[in-house]
Amino acid sequence: xxxxxxxxxxxxxxxxxxxxxxxxxxxxxxxxxxxxxxxxxxxxxxxxxxxx
Amino acid sequence: xxxxxxxxxxxxxxxxxxxxxxxxxxxxxxxxxxxxxxxxxxxxxxxxxxxxxxxxxxxxxxxxxxxxxxxxxxxxxxxxxxxxxxxxxxxxxxxxxxxxxxxxxxxxxxxxxxxxxxxxxxxxxxxxxxxxxxxxxxxxxxxxxxxxxxxxxxxxxxxxxxxxxxxxxxxxxxxxxxxxxxxxxxxxxxxxxxxxxxxxxxxxxxxxxxxxxxxxxxxxxxxxxxxxxxxxxxxxxxxxxxxxxxxxx
Numbered sequence: 001x002x003x004x005x006x007x008x009x010x011x012x013x014x015x016x017x018x019x020x021x022x023x024x025x026x027x028x029x030x031x032x033x034x035x036x037x038x039x040x041x042x043x044x045x046x047x048x049x050x051x052x
Numbered sequence: 053x054x055x056x057x058x059x060x061x062x063x064x065x066x067x068x069x070x071x072x073x074x075x076x077x078x079x080x081x082x083x084x085x086x087x088x089x090x091x092x093x094x095x096x097x098x099x100x101x102x103x104x105x106x107x108x109x110x111x112x113x114x115x116x117x118x119x120x121x122x123x124x125x126x127x128x129x130x131x132x133x134x135x136x137x138x139x140x141x142x143x144x145x146x147x148x149x150x151x152x153x154x155x156x157x158x159x160x161x162x163x164x165x166x167x168x169x170x171x172x173x174x175x176x177x178x179x180x181x182x183x184x185x186x187x188x189x190x191x192x193x194x195x196x197x198x199x200x201x202x203x204x205x206x207x208x209x210x211x212x213x214x215x216x217x218x219x220x221x222x223x224x225x226x227x228x229x230x231x232x233x234x235x236x237x238x239x240x241x242x243x244x245x246x247x248x249x250x251x252x253x254x255x256x257x258x259x260x261x262x263x264x265x266x267x268x269x270x271x272x273x274x275x276x277x278x279x280x281x282x283x284x285x286x287x288x289x290x291x292x293x294x295x296x297x298x299x300x301x
Contacts, residue, residue: 013101018108019108022168040278040281041278045284047284
């Protein structure tokens with residue numbers, strides 16, 4: 001693509017809302033899943049070291 | 053039976069799979085990140101503007117991989133459900149349990165990015181056409197699977213009930229896949245198929261395939277971390293978890 005400036009790039013030829021709306025939500029969703037799954041493992045580890 | 057296969061079946065036990073999964077995660081996570089960076093570079097810096105759709109088509113670099121993963125993860129999940137029902141193995145049920153949230157996530161992303169692509173391209177976020185409706189049903193199948201697991205306290209009973217649900221639901225996957233052929237849908241036909249040459253520029257195809265591999269490795273990494281958590285949650289009462297926990301301290 002022939003984006004000459006950052007604002008051109010962000011505008012995505014008028015489709016910025018749709019393109020970045022897709023990519024940002026995808027990035028956010030994956031980030032949330034990574035954090036959630038790591039904290040689940042950490043919690044499971046902590047549980048299993050507790051005395052029963 | 054060869055010695056190699058005996059060695060392999062060793063990892064069917066949660067106790068020996070737990071450390072193996074832990075060692076595999078960084079490799080899959082690194083591969084996913086590296087492939088995603090290359091795919092994003094191709095998607096935004098290399099791939100030219102589409103003659104018909106302008107820049108909006110760049111959404112397909114995540115839409116198509118997400119849609120592929122949503123179906124593929126369901127099939128893999130159903131496979132593990134079949135293994136767990138047939139051989140009554142704990143780890144197979146745990147693998148299915150670990151895959152469901154990631155599958156649901158990719159299904160949501162396929163629907164979300166599809167809506168944002170549909171609006172500028174077709175003029176609507178949503179239509180009740182066969183492809184989109186069957187993909188929405190896939191999301192509800194994932195939710196139903198997780199809800200059913202959650203509703204049953206005994207994990208072994210939850211394994212069996214949810215496995216039956218997942219196996220019944222697998223009939224929806226070919227419906228999604230072939231919906232654009234069977235019905236006259238708003239959703240367009242397959243851009244990439246195994247039987248015909250792709251109807252897109254090779255750099256676009258390369259970006260999409262690399263993103264699909266990134267999504268693949270991401271799913272494996274996340275599912276492996278989740279299955280480790282599930283193993284600990286479900287095997288808490290066993291001696292090996294207590295031993296492993298004692299060794300960490």
